[in-house]
Amino acid sequence: DAGVIQSPRHEVTEMGQEVTLRCKPISGHDYLFWYRQTMMRGLELLIYFNNNVPIDDSGMPEDRFSAKMPNASFSTLKIQPSEPRDSAVYFCASSFQGAPGTEAFFGQGTRLTVV
Amino acid sequence: EDQVTQSPEALRLQEGESSSLNCSYTVSGLRGLFWYRQDPGKGPEFLFTLYSAGEEKEKERLKATLTKKESFLHITAPKPEDSATYLCAVRHGSSNTGKLIFGQGTTLQVKP
Numbered sequence: 238d239a240g241v242i243q244s245p246r247h248e249v250t251e252m253g254q255e256v257t258l259r260c261k262p263i264s265g266h267d268y269l270f271w272y273r274q275t276m277m278r279g280l281e282l283l284i285y286f287n288n289n290v291p292i293d294d295s296g297m298p299e300d301r302f303s304a305k306m307p308n309a310s311f312s313t314l315k316i317q318p319s320e321p322r323d324s325a326v327y328f329c330a331s332s333f334q335g336a337p338g339t340e341a342f343f344g345q346g347t348r349l350t351v352v
Numbered sequence: 353e354d355q356v357t358q359s360p361e362a363l364r365l366q367e368g369e370s371s372s373l374n375c376s377y378t379v380s381g382l383r384g385l386f387w388y389r390q391d392p393g394k395g396p397e398f399l400f401t402l403y404s405a406g407e408e409k410e411k412e413r414l415k416a417t418l419t420k421k422e423s424f425l426h427i428t429a430p431k432p433e434d435s436a437t438y439l440c441a442v443r444h445g446s447s448n449t450g451k452l453i454f455g456q457g458t459t460l461q462v463k464p
Contacts, residue, residue, distance in 0.1 A: 280454040282451065339401075346395050
């Protein structure tokens with residue numbers, strides 16, 4: 238398996254524009270996580286899904302953020318409208334709960350810059 | 353409130369100088385403590401999972417240990433290629449939740 242795949246790797250956008258980040262989890266994994274990483278706050282969990290269903294979105298900072306998982310192999314994180322304070326690296330991760338050692342595997346991240 | 357605290361924030365070592373990184377946690381119902389390594393510009397890479405107090409795991413120059421309140425990542429005779437940020441995370445909860453909470457990380461620099 239190629240691992241967790243995120244796109245794009247880098248995104249530069251203007252304030253007020255809509256941004257969509259994409260993630261393809263590892264095949265067979267039943268949990269998917271979206272994290273945001275900044276120098277000030279470290280890795281913050283935004284939302285996670287189990288079997289395509291959102292379980293906990295308490296980390297989503299505002300209504301401007303939304304996430305979907307239409308099927309087991311694809312998820313999106315959307316920011317509309319974007320603001321400069323949304324600039325960060327966004328990571329997607331997936332894991333399989335059915336086995337011991339239920340660690341999460343991370344993608345390479347999307348570096349978002351909102352100007 | 354559930355919390356994960358790592359110390360020190362940064363650590364500089366000479367090649368071959370052994371040391372330890374600390375991860376203190378306060379969670380209700382620990383269901384696993386995880387150590388990750390993160391290189392600049394990359395996603396966190398899984399190292400170890402520990403489930404119960406007294407458990408130890410080893411990989412090359414790294415050894416992770418767990419007590420009821422903290423975990424240590426011991427680095428023996430480090431090399432420059434061990435330079436990275438090391439992250440600790442905990443999974444907790446009364447049910448089989450997948451939620452992972454991360455500490456702020458320890459940035460390790462090993463000089464030749």
